[in-house]
Amino acid sequence: MSDTQIFKIASIPGDGIGTEITEAAIQVLDKLASVDGSFKFDYTHFDWSSKAYLERGWYMPPDGMEQLQKHDAIYFGAVGWPDVPDHISLWSLILPIRKNMNQYVNVRPTRILPGTKSPLSACEANPDTLDWIIIRENSEGEYAGQGGTTHENSPHTIATELAIFSRVGIERIMRFAFETARSRERKKLTMVTKSNAQRHGMVLWDKVFYEVAEDYPDVTWDKMLVDAMTVRMVNNPASMDTIVATNLHADILSDLAAALSGSIGIAPSSNLDPTRKHP
Incomplete structure (x- = not known):
């Protein structure tokens, strides 16, 4: 029986540089886990981006908070895109997460x-x-x-x-x-x-x-x-x-x-x- 602890991570790359840093950060996290050996990360990736918003009209689905609550942590890249007013992108994604998760x-x-x-x-x-x-x-x-x-x-x-x-x-x-x-x-x-x-x-x-x-x-x-x-x-x-x-x-x-x-x-x-x- 393995004693390796598994942490569930909700990955939200978001917009722009967020996708780049998320990819790099996951590599760093996985390297850390392999060097330590006592834990691993299990990622669930969510396409909650401004590009998706422009295509479908929403950032998070109605049960978005419930989906996030199933995880140990959230890795958030960035949010913000020239074609979407900043107050819409922030108040549709990152700020509701902070408030609903009591962060x-x-x-x-x-x-x-x-x-x-x-x-x-x-x-x-x-x-x-x-x-x-x-x-x-x-x-x-x-x-x-x-x-x-x-x-x-x-x-x-x-x-x-x-x-x-x-x-x-x-x-x-x-x-x-x-x-x-x-x-x-x-x-x-x-x-x-x-x-x-x-x-x-x-x-x-x-x-x-x-x-x-x-x-x-x-x-x-x-x-x-x-x-x-x-x-x-x-x-x-x-x-x-x-x-x-x-x-x-x-x-x-x-x-x-x-x-x-x-x-x-x-x-x-x-x-x-x-x-x-x-x-």
């Missing part, structure tokens, strides 16, 4: 890998100068999907986009961030905010952070306004280790981080449900 944590590690070169002169002599983990709140905030449009097709069109911040949502991402910081050698956490201008949701964001921080006296922390954070990432990369930010802020900062590490094309990212009730 409220997005983790973006950033390091300068062998073979890549950072544009930062500070990292030329010592690539280890840049070694971050960005923790992104992945379920609410600026991407909650709340708002609406009135008076369409008129000079008086009004559109609102509401950022939603709940105590539950903030506390769970802050605890995940502190636990991540605690697990790393430097035990240092930087919280990103914009509470000087956004005086409701971001003030609650700060307040809950301070409360959670009291439970982690062994973790050193500081606070940065998001605009100043971009400057610090460029000018003083060694001053940071673990970073926590809102959905929108971390989305932008993590792409900057990837570019500073030498290549956004190889930047890893994971969407997680820490309870492991979902892939």
Whole structure:
């Protein structure tokens, strides 16, 4: 009887470069499994792409979430195509997966890998100068999907986009961030905010952070306004280790981080449900 553990992977290559990186990633995963020998991967491939959407009118079938739930993890390539408006492709595929699978944590590690070169002169002599983990709140905030449009097709069109911040949502991402910081050698956490201008949701964001921080006296922390954070990432990369930010802020900062590490094309990212009730 074999003791080899089999992990079921739902593979969604998606669009554009997503198909290329998925093919390469599967080769890497299979090589890892063969070297380790204690586990294997069983892939199910889903053609949920923009090309398919244009042909049939949908990205995921009605039972798409049920199909994904049968797997241990999802490997997602990319979504987005010039012939499909971005808000349709995102809200028809990747965002529903994140929300329905309770993937409220997005983790973006950033390091300068062998073979890549950072544009930062500070990292030329010592690539280890840049070694971050960005923790992104992945379920609410600026991407909650709340708002609406009135008076369409008129000079008086009004559109609102509401950022939603709940105590539950903030506390769970802050605890995940502190636990991540605690697990790393430097035990240092930087919280990103914009509470000087956004005086409701971001003030609650700060307040809950301070409360959670009291439970982690062994973790050193500081606070940065998001605009100043971009400057610090460029000018003083060694001053940071673990970073926590809102959905929108971390989305932008993590792409900057990837570019500073030498290549956004190889930047890893994971969407997680820490309870492991979902892939």
